[in-house]
Amino acid sequence: MILVVDKETGAKLPFSRGILTRSITLSGVDVGVAYAIASAVQKELIKRGKRFVTTDEIRELTYSTLIERGLREEAERYLFWRTLRRRKVRLTVLLGGATGVGKSTIATELAFRLGILSIIGTDTIREVLRKVIARELLPDIHVSSFLASNVVNAPRGIDPLIYGFETQVKHVSVGIKAVLERSRREGLNAIIEGIHVVPGFIELDENEFMYVITVPGRESLLAHFYERARYSPRGAERYVKNVEKIMRIQDYIVDRAKELGIPVIENVELEKAVTAIMEDLMKRLKKEVD
Numbered sequence: 001m002i003l004v005v006d007k008e009t010g011a012k013l014p015f016s017r018g019i020l021t022r023s024i025t026l027s028g029v030d031v032g033v034a035y036a037i038a039s040a041v042q043k044e045l046i047k048r049g050k051r052f053v054t055t056d057e058i059r060e061l062t063y064s065t066l067i068e069r070g071l072r073e074e075a076e077r078y079l080f081w082r083t084l085r086r087r088k089v090r091l092t093v094l095l096g097g098a099t100g101v102g103k104s105t106i107a108t109e110l111a112f113r114l115g116i117l118s119i120i121g122t123d124t125i126r127e128v129l130r131k132v133i134a135r136e137l138l139p140d141i142h143v144s145s146f147l148a149s150n151v152v153n154a155p156r157g158i159d160p161l162i163y164g165f166e167t168q169v170k171h172v173s174v175g176i177k178a179v180l181e182r183s184r185r186e187g188l189n190a191i192i193e194g195i196h197v198v199p200g201f202i203e204l205d206e207n208e209f210m211y212v213i214t215v216p217g218r219e220s221l222l223a224h225f226y227e228r229a230r231y232s233p234r235g236a237e238r239y240v241k242n243v244e245k246i247m248r249i250q251d252y253i254v255d256r257a258k259e260l261g262i263p264v265i266e267n268v269e270l271e272k273a274v275t276a277i278m279e280d281l282m283k284r285l286k287k288e289v290d
């Protein structure tokens with residue numbers, strides 16, 4: 001067994017190919033390639049007869065293995081994300097977008113790549129609020145976001161669908177702010193995702209980045225609902241019936257994003273959407289590693 005030694009504390013941990021694989025995926029290569037590189041690194045360490053290795057050595061060996069395989073750009077990206085990690089830069093990513101566009105799927109993939117352990121869904125925050133605040137007091141939080149217009153009275157001249165939606169978003173945003181405050185205080189990395197992440201409702205601090213996820217049209221949204229229903233108790237019917245409303249909410253969120261300069265990421269191919277977010281994060285975090 002090879003032991004990884006922490007230079008500062010002297011603490012030792014067994015070398016894990018799985019952990020290295022995950023950190024290599026930060027460079028943008030897929031898991032299969034990352035696994036192959038991690039295996040090559042492990043083989044080289046064994047060949048060198050190493051019993052103890054530092055994280056610096058692993059990093060250098062991984063970097064040079066990527067270069068040897070012609071993956072120069074990926075090697076630079078790998079180094080970038082490792083440096084960010086070492087400097088303990090706090091990172092919070094917020095993903096918004098209409099119901100069913102793929103926020104939680106993208107969040108899971110991003111969390112894996114970024115090594116973020118905490119994903120907070122705003123549906124869960126809403127669920128907690130439902131337990132503590134009775135339907136009679138705050139009816140909007142007790143229904144789906146696209147049905148809130150059925151339980152609140154919109155002022156004259158205002159689109160009831162958007163008014164109902166905004167009302168729920170405003171209430172759930174109180175919970176999102178609490179989660180953000182805690183992660184700021186504790187320096188935690190997190191991904192917060194959900195329909196209630198809407199540009200303009202939450203103030204962002206340094207190194208907190210918001211993205212709005214979209215689908216190109218109604219057809220892809222319907223495909224997502226049917227796909228989800230295959231493996232989840234969330235049947236498609238309720239969402240399919242309300243797809244026009246959900247698309248209208250998407251238009252509203254995109255307008256707000258454009259107005260406020262929040263990046264809009266189209267989710268057609270999951271891989272491309274995740275890569276687009278990773279690239280944008282890298283650009284915006286560059287100052288932290290220079």
Ligand SMILES: Nc1ncnc2c1ncn2[C@@H]1O[C@H](COP(=O)(O)OP(=O)(O)OP(=O)(O)O)[C@@H](O)[C@H]1O
Pocket residue numbers: 097098099100101102103104105106123194195223224225227228229267268269270271
């Ligand atoms: N790019 C994609 N290609 C194919 N299927 C996708 C893609 N993105 C997401 N999906 C599928 O679409 C379904 C809905 O995605 P997901 O549950 O992530 O959406 P969501 O935006 O989090 O929804 P909600 O707001 O209702 O919680 C899932 O079954 C997911 O696997």
Ligand SMILES: O=C(O)[C@@H](CO)OP(=O)(O)O
Pocket residue numbers: 099100123143144145146195234
């Ligand atoms: O309110 C909504 O739009 C969705 C978001 O995930 O929740 P639910 O599936 O509970 O309707």
